[in-house]
Amino acid sequence: MTGGNVEALWTRTLFAPVPVRNAFEVTIERLVQSIRLGVLVEGDRLPPERDLADRFGVSRVTLREAIRALRDAGLVESRRGRGGGTFVAVPPKERRRSPETIEAAMSQSLEDVLALRKAIEPGAAALAASRTLSAADRSSLLDYLRAAGEADASTRRRADSRLHLAIAALGGSALVTSVVADVQMRLDELLRAIPVIPGNIAHSDQQHAAIVEAILGGQADVARCAMEEHVDGTAALLRGFLT
Structure with missing residues (x-):
């Protein structure tokens, strides 16, 4: 992520604690929102699981399930080995609705x-x-x-x-x-x-x-x-x- 102080402000907003109810769905929403709005762009590495879970105020299990959903949707990809982690993928070609x-x-x-x-x-x-x-x-x-x-x-x-x-x-x-x-x-x-x-x-x-x-x-x-x-x-x- 780049952009200095301004981007740090909206990042704190989008990565703020989610409501206890529907925590899984809201975590997905926040992550997708971050990607769709360009706060996280192609090639960006997501923060570590522990950090993200703390920011959202959810369990690491909930976070992993949310990231798995994004991976299934083709929005993120996991890389193993040195320098590995979860990265924003090339966004799938969206179906244009009439x-x-x-x-x-x-x-x-x-x-x-x-x-x-x-x-x-x-x-x-x-x-x-x-x-x-x-x-x-x-x-x-x-x-x-x-x-x-x-x-x-x-x-x-x-x-x-x-x-x-x-x-x-x-x-x-x-x-x-x-x-x-x-x-x-x-x-x-x-x-x-x-x-x-x-x-x-x-x-x-x-x-x-x-x-x-x-x-x-x-x-x-x-x-x-x-x-x-x-x-x-x-x-x-x-x-x-x-x-």
Whole structure:
């Protein structure tokens, strides 16, 4: 894992203790979320079992069962010998669901997801702008912005999510970061179901830059408004293709 202080913040959030109920399922969810959002990327070695079990607050048996499930799904692989361990594998080619299928599955919750995002992400941007950021935090945020702008079609979604997670993490609230991560996961399948539109990507890059500029300038109200505009643009695109 790379990315310094910002990534350390969201890593602590995603690797925080899981609820006692459904510990096995939630452990799988957190690990998959970490991979899908790019906190753990191809080739990264998972932390040692004892460390992960302590972070999640689960038994090593539960953790091993969760990792086995990820291995069966092709998301991780085990390597033996010197330098061995459990590593993030090349992600399996995901089956792309049609917009019609997504619409049928999400028709009752699409508006809920979009409403949740509009309620939480502008506030997260304002919170980040209201804090005094270290030089390392500012540098990391610019790195994530640059990565999102330079990503190709195959990595764009992950880079976009990492930028949004970085913004949330800079606000200093683990709860806010956790909700933003959940929103990004819910958006992921929807956004993968619609076509990539170059004009929208360019517009999104401009909005990202405006958000980051406001955060670095300590302009909380401007950051909130810029994120609202960005969120509304994505919502309009999703509604246009999926409803």
